[in-house]
Amino acid sequence: MFTKKKVIIYIFTILIIAILDIWIFNSIKSSFDDITNENNKNIVSLIDTVHLDQDYSKWVKNISESYENLNLIYLNGVPGFDELKAYVKSEEYLKFYDENINTDDFQKGLEYASYSEVYKLPSQYTFQNKKIDIYFSPIFDEDEYIVGVGIYLFDNSKNNDFFKLLDIFSIGILIIVSVFIYLSRFTRDPVMSYIILGLFIIVGIFVVYPLYEAIRLTFIKNGVFSFDIWKTILTTNQYMQAFWGSIKLGLFTATLSTIIGFLFAFTLSRTSIKGKKFISTMATLPVISPPFSLTLSIILLFGNNGLITKQLLGITNFSIYGLGGLTLVQTMGMFPIAYLTMVGVLQSIDSTLEDASLDLNASKSKTFFKVTLPLSAPGILSAWLLVFTNSLADFANPLILGGSYKVLSVEAYIEVTGMGRLGNGAALSLLLLLPTVTAFLIQRFWVSKKSFVTVTGKPSGRLTELVSKPIKITLNTLIILIIIFLIGLYGTIIAGSFVKNWGIDYTFTLDNFKEALQRGKEAIGDTVTLATIATPIAGILAMLTALVVVRKKFPGKKLMEILVMVPFAIPGTLIGISYILAFNKPPILIVGTAFIIIINYVIRELPVGVEGGVAALRQIDPAIEEAAADLGADVPTIFKTIVLPLLRPAFISSLSYTFVRSMTAVSAVIFLISAKWYHITVLIYNFSENLRFGYASVLATTLIIIVLIAFGLMRLLIKDNKNLEKTIS
Missing domain, CATH: 1.10.3720.10 (MetI-like)
Incomplete structure (x- = not known):
């Protein structure tokens, strides 16, 4: 059943399928990222104005509570001209700000904001065990003068879960296609091989996986x-x-x-x-x-x-x-x-x-x-x-x-x-x-x-x-x-x-x-x-x-x-x-x-x-x-x-x-x-x-x-x- 020609063709076919698989799912991820980025920028543009006579701490808290996946850090003052004062939802956010404000990413974000530009940090940060995307944007008063900088922390955990799901599907499709091609080319009875494979998949998903969850539960107490x-x-x-x-x-x-x-x-x-x-x-x-x-x-x-x-x-x-x-x-x-x-x-x-x-x-x-x-x-x-x-x-x-x-x-x-x-x-x-x-x-x-x-x-x-x-x-x-x-x-x-x-x-x-x-x-x-x-x-x-x-x-x-x-x-x-x-x-x-x-x-x-x-x-x-x-x-x-x-x-x-x-x-x-x-x-x-x-x-x-x-x-x-x-x- 195995010949050099068959093996070479099989490997070449799998490589092509793998390349297509990676390209398709990466394109999906990229498109989803673009949509998410556009939505986040739209949210930023909606909350770029502050009234000078209002309570900034209360304003920041209201903004953070109004959006499920957004928390705001407001810096009152113009970067490079004024001393910046941070208004945050809680002490945790103030600590996060103090730890990162002097980094190159944050300094670049402040620079962009001072020139009235919205800037997204190139890499994600971890905060409260969650991956977050951070945007810097200028904050204007009623007369459209820059009076501060908004640091927008978007919780990206759901997006990451979606990307993990895409990775599982990507790997799963590649494995399934590889196995099916292997069975069709290297087994004497492909139909029966497909049936056996299908039965293993069924018992794997609907017997082994739930049983694993049950067994895992018996070895966990108070989360450890x-x-x-x-x-x-x-x-x-x-x-x-x-x-x-x-x-x-x-x-x-x-x-x-x-x-x-x-x-x-x-x-x-x-x-x-x-x-x-x-x-x-x-x-x-x-x-x-x-x-x-x-x-x-x-x-x-x-x-x-x-x-x-x-x-x-x-x-x-x-x-x-x-x-x-x-x-x-x-x-x-x-x-x-x-x-x-x-x-x-x-x-x-x-x-x-x-x-x-x-x-x-x-x-x-x-x-x-x-x-x-x-x-x-x-x-x-x-x-x-x-x-x-x-x-x-x-x-x-x-x-x-x-x-x-x-x-x-x-x-x-x-x-x-x-x-x-x-x-x-x-x-x-x-x-x-x-x-x-x-x-x-x-x-x-x-x-x-x-x-x-x-x-x-x-x-x-x-x-x-x-x-x-x-x-x-x-x-x-x-x-x-x-x-x-x-x-x-x-x-x-x-x-x-x-x-x-x-x-x-x-x-x-x-x-x-x-x-x-x-x-x-x-x-x-x-x-x-x-x-x-x-x-x-x-x-x-x-x-x-x-x-x-x-x-x-x-x-x-x-x-x-x-x-x-x-x-x-x-x-x-x-x-x-x-x-x-x-x-x-x-x-x-x-x-x-x-x-x-x-x-x-x-x-x-x-x-x-x-x-x-x-x-x-x-x-x-x-x-x-x-x-x-x-x-x-x-x-x-x-x-x-x-x-x-x-x-x-x-x-x-x-x-x-x-x-x-x-x-x-x-x-x-x-x-x-x-x-x-x-x-x-x-x-x-x-x-x-x-x-x-x-x-x-x-x-x-x-x-x-x-x-x-x-x-x-x-x-x-x-x-x-x-x-x-x-x-x-």
């Missing part, structure tokens, strides 16, 4: 570098107790959620159960509602004054608060993550191997444990990892239902919002990365040691049912019980829409609908708009990332995998705060816009789509894509016509999950919303916090309906591949 925050975190028993509490809750939740998710995924994809669409809908229902809705339902049904525990059963010494209640709520709320991840994997398994096992007289149970379950391992491990990281990052449920049980996410949230200790909150949140990264590396190491290829380009058109009738009845019974429990929880939310205030006043009413929808219509519109924009972006980006991770070898591959997973492990409070810290200043100033909310949706939920895509891709034989490439198909064509159709279950899962999470997000979005862009879940949370459960129930029900409609539209727009449909026998 310090380890005090980390010393406090690692030596405080309360924080360490919360750390182990988070891990214990994550282990229980991930294990139970994966079991239930696999139960639903296996039953729906590998048995001939009736009502599959309804069951599938119920299996995804918990991720449709705001994360705290199930918690409120649990409290209202099983709390100290719960409808079931106290009203129906008369139990008074039972407490739902703590580890048990949290595990129940998180398992019910997060098992859909496991289900959505595993259902695509189970649907993609070619039953030829299972049929071969059965033909060799293996029992159905042995075939399941020796063939089906091992082939499902990537999906199972991915599902467990996603639920584990999601459990660690959750703060809404533990905040309401935790009681005396401590978890890091709540401690971090309290530190940030309650105590105002941003550094402590960031450190506690970053501590959650330790178990997440450890679990991720263990999962990746185990999967890399085995082969899970089952889709070879000659898939079977049917799936063999591997369960006996008693087992099938047991599976169906378990699913029915879970669905009944879910219906009970969501029935509480729906019922709450028709009472004045659940738990306080059970009077039937329809007023909640009118009031809640009237107050929430703008939030609903904003939420749907933002989620609709983010969903396809996140889905396509997830599949591209999965393709790159599974199929390509390149420097930094492991790093990319870790960085893609990082946002899922960080509590939303930290994501929101770090995004504000990172993107509330140049060169990327997007706080308060819809763009930052959309980016948060895409980056925050990207790991789910990537994990689902990776698990599905590991089952697809690369020979299919290689055959298409041999026939002349380029990378975009292969991705669009072969990879994406084969990844349809994982792609649909990614779209669905991103849309749901975008519609129901709370923790990060609560920091990123603005007066222009609001979010329905924040409004639901505010209603719930103020005990307006009727309004909250109406909006939560509305949210569920919107998401269900979106699910149906996605199924219609992205139809099933008829060649991949399978029957159960």
Whole structure:
């Protein structure tokens, strides 16, 4: 690939581009300088007259306060003829004047002013840690006689910030162009190289940069570098107790959620159960509602004054608060993550191997444990990892239902919002990365040691049912019980829409609908708009990332995998705060816009789509894509016509999950919303916090309906591949 001629041409091209780049940006700087200089001279010309009978000190102070970036030093008297007396805003300016008046620059400025000319000093001065431009100009009386000299100090810090921004853009453009030309001339697959580069840029800007801001904050105390925050975190028993509490809750939740998710995924994809669409809908229902809705339902049904525990059963010494209640709520709320991840994997398994096992007289149970379950391992491990990281990052449920049980996410949230200790909150949140990264590396190491290829380009058109009738009845019974429990929880939310205030006043009413929808219509519109924009972006980006991770070898591959997973492990409070810290200043100033909310949706939920895509891709034989490439198909064509159709279950899962999470997000979005862009879940949370459960129930029900409609539209727009449909026998 490398030849002397190619290298020479490349270097020559980059030199020409560098020269043009420097010339263009220097021209912009020069033009901006000229405009600024002209504006400053116009300001000087407007205040070149003083009344002889007025208070000069007061006049100078008024002038300095009238202009945001200007301070005036007035020298009364004509240079060379009179003794000059300085009138200043404060002693600091008098000291600055005394230190510099005898310099050549200042003396030349006085000389020009004495000849009625405006003079700008050729170099900038530093005053009060700011760069300033200094102008000398004559001051006239009412009869247009020179009576003094004005020294105008213009704060140029904003101009310097703009020039720094131009330098960043200049260097950035040169680097990007150089890399793109390099990839096009010296790589065998430029398109894939561009994709990999683009992914690195995305994770660099929207993962690494905000995370850097968060990490930097943990080493700053009172404006100076310090380890005090980390010393406090690692030596405080309360924080360490919360750390182990988070891990214990994550282990229980991930294990139970994966079991239930696999139960639903296996039953729906590998048995001939009736009502599959309804069951599938119920299996995804918990991720449709705001994360705290199930918690409120649990409290209202099983709390100290719960409808079931106290009203129906008369139990008074039972407490739902703590580890048990949290595990129940998180398992019910997060098992859909496991289900959505595993259902695509189970649907993609070619039953030829299972049929071969059965033909060799293996029992159905042995075939399941020796063939089906091992082939499902990537999906199972991915599902467990996603639920584990999601459990660690959750703060809404533990905040309401935790009681005396401590978890890091709540401690971090309290530190940030309650105590105002941003550094402590960031450190506690970053501590959650330790178990997440450890679990991720263990999962990746185990999967890399085995082969899970089952889709070879000659898939079977049917799936063999591997369960006996008693087992099938047991599976169906378990699913029915879970669905009944879910219906009970969501029935509480729906019922709450028709009472004045659940738990306080059970009077039937329809007023909640009118009031809640009237107050929430703008939030609903904003939420749907933002989620609709983010969903396809996140889905396509997830599949591209999965393709790159599974199929390509390149420097930094492991790093990319870790960085893609990082946002899922960080509590939303930290994501929101770090995004504000990172993107509330140049060169990327997007706080308060819809763009930052959309980016948060895409980056925050990207790991789910990537994990689902990776698990599905590991089952697809690369020979299919290689055959298409041999026939002349380029990378975009292969991705669009072969990879994406084969990844349809994982792609649909990614779209669905991103849309749901975008519609129901709370923790990060609560920091990123603005007066222009609001979010329905924040409004639901505010209603719930103020005990307006009727309004909250109406909006939560509305949210569920919107998401269900979106699910149906996605199924219609992205139809099933008829060649991949399978029957159960």
